[in-house]
Amino acid sequence: MSRLERATELDDATAVARARAGDLDAYEVLVAHYTAAAHRAAVLLGAGADADDVVQEALVKAYRQLSRHRGESGFRPWLLAIVANETRNLHRTRGRRAGVLQRAARQELPALAPDPADTAEANERRQRLVDRLRRLDRRDREVLVCRYLLDLSEAETAVALGWPKGTVKSRTARALGRLRDHLAGEEGTDG
Amino acid sequence: MADRPDDLIAELRALGDHLDVPPARDQRAAVRAGIARRKKTRRWRLWLIGVLVSVAAAIGAVEPARATVVSAVGNLLRVAGIEVRTGPVTLPSSPSPSPLPFEGATTLDAARRAVRFPLRVPAALGEPREVTIADGARVVTFAYRDGRVRLDQCDGTIDPIFLKQAPDARWVDVGADLGLWLPAPHEVTYIDRNGVERSVTARLAGPTLIWSHSVVTYRLEGIATLDEALGVARSLG
Numbered sequence: 128m129s130r131l132e133r134a135t136e137l138d139d140a141t142a143v144a145r146a147r148a149g150d151l152d153a154y155e156v157l158v159a160h161y162t163a164a165a166h167r168a169a170v171l172l173g174a175g176a177d178a179d180d181v182v183q184e185a186l187v188k189a190y191r192q193l194s195r196h197r198g199e200s201g202f203r204p205w206l207l208a209i210v211a212n213e214t215r216n217l218h219r220t221r222g223r224r225a226g227v228l229q230r231a232a233r234q235e236l237p238a239l240a241p242d243p244a245d246t247a248e249a250n251e252r253r254q255r256l257v258d259r260l261r262r263l264d265r266r267d268r269e270v271l272v273c274r275y276l277l278d279l280s281e282a283e284t285a286v287a288l289g290w291p292k293g294t295v296k297s298r299t300a301r302a303l304g305r306l307r308d309h310l311a312g313e314e315g316t317d318g
Numbered sequence: 319m320a321d322r323p324d325d326l327i328a329e330l331r332a333l334g335d336h337l338d339v340p341p342a343r344d345q346r347a348a349v350r351a352g353i354a355r356r357k358k359t360r361r362w363r364l365w366l367i368g369v370l371v372s373v374a375a376a377i378g379a380v381e382p383a384r385a386t387v388v389s390a391v392g393n394l395l396r397v398a399g400i401e402v403r404t405g406p407v408t409l410p411s412s413p414s415p416s417p418l419p420f421e422g423a424t425t426l427d428a429a430r431r432a433v434r435f436p437l438r439v440p441a442a443l444g445e446p447r448e449v450t451i452a453d454g455a456r457v458v459t460f461a462y463r464d465g466r467v468r469l470d471q472c473d474g475t476i477d478p479i480f481l482k483q484a485p486d487a488r489w490v491d492v493g494a495d496l497g498l499w500l501p502a503p504h505e506v507t508y509i510d511r512n513g514v515e516r517s518v519t520a521r522l523a524g525p526t527l528i529w530s531h532s533v534v535t536y537r538l539e540g541i542a543t544l545d546e547a548l549g550v551a552r553s554l555g
Contacts (some may be wrong), residue, residue, distance in 0.1 A: 151350060153352065155346050155349075161340045162342050162344070165340030167342075171334070171337065172360075178340075179342065183348050183349060187349055187352035190353050191353075237338045238338045240337065240338040252329075256330070257333070271330060275327055275334070277332060298391060306326065312327075316536065
């Protein structure tokens with residue numbers, strides 16, 4: 128852990144302690160600091176156009192639940208757990224509304240922005256990766272999104288998804304294996 | 319290409335930068351407003367719980383009167399580790415049971431050693447054939463009748479750990495203790511040790527009796543009638 132990370136963590140702990148005592152200015156520091164990360168997580172976990180609303184709801188809930196935050200995990204993964212949960216709730220409501228769960232499932236990753244500076248092949252490869260990620264089982268996708276796209280550690284992913292750390296490790300390996308098989312299978316049929 | 323897992327990981331890490339993530343909205347003002355709104359209703363609710371419990375306790379055995387009181391003032395009922403929100407139920411999309419966090423099968427003796435509260439066995443149902451322990455020994459579940467009947471015993475000295483949404487909950491007496499009877503299927507959400515509400519475990523529960531005795535909260539699910547459920551509750555040894 129770098130000195131900067133440690134300093135941020137200390138600040139978070141202080142801000143959490145103050146916010147818990149009812150200091151709204153202290154909580155606003157946390158809100159300002161983590162809105163972007165929470166929003167990114169919501170989008171990558173599939174909240175789509177509702178991501179801002181999910182984040183707002185999660186931040187209000189997080190304040191209300193601060194007394195339950197034990198401080199062993201940092202504030203960020205703890206907040207992301209609430210964001211992930213709110214996003215899942217959203218999927219359920221959407222699924223009910225549309226009557227078709229499948230539809231919500233397919234929207235679970237945002238679109239790819241093609242990089243004009245890159246080769247067509249590289250862009251195509253990324254598109255295939257996104258398509259394959261979309262088709263993974265929800266839990267497989269969630270663990271890969273947390274670990275690699277959101278760059279959370281194993282411990283942080285465990286907090287964010289509410290799984291034991293061992294499950295994160297085994298599920299990550301399995302999801303990577305499946306993704307690799309799918310991609311290899313695709314290349315096989317293409318060639 | 320992704321011939322080795324490390325390449326695939328690198329590709330996944332890089333992928334994050336290429337996905338179309340719009341900028342986040344500034345949430346500071348909205349969150350402040352949201353907190354202010356919540357605070358007001360929350361304070362009112364806490365006050366309500368106090369009133370509800372004392373009113374319900376004072377009225378004692380007059381069942382219909384209590385039911386009226388509850389439906390008149392209550393949209394939130396609470397027994398130790400369990401909080402019940404009454405009102406329209408939003409049913410989870412998948413009605414099949416899913417496990418509590420970190421659930422594992424065990425034996426009655428092992429469960430007794432693991433938990434910090436006295437485990438009791440209902441004589442009316444006998445020794446459980448299946449025993450599971452969940453979330454750091456916070457909840458122990460006995461399963462009977464092929465899993466259709468469950469008895470949860472929870473360390474209920476902490477914040478609410480189960481949230482339920484049920485339109486028709488009512489207070490009942492379980493021996494000297496106050497309990498809640500939820501006759502219709504309802505949604506159950508578990509709050510784990512980190513304080514996160516796990517709607518993942520939301521599932522439909524059948525008729526349920528909830529009560530608490532000293533530090534333990536009990537939740538008996540799957541027994542169709544209140545009389546039989548009370549019989550099981552009274553038979554706890």
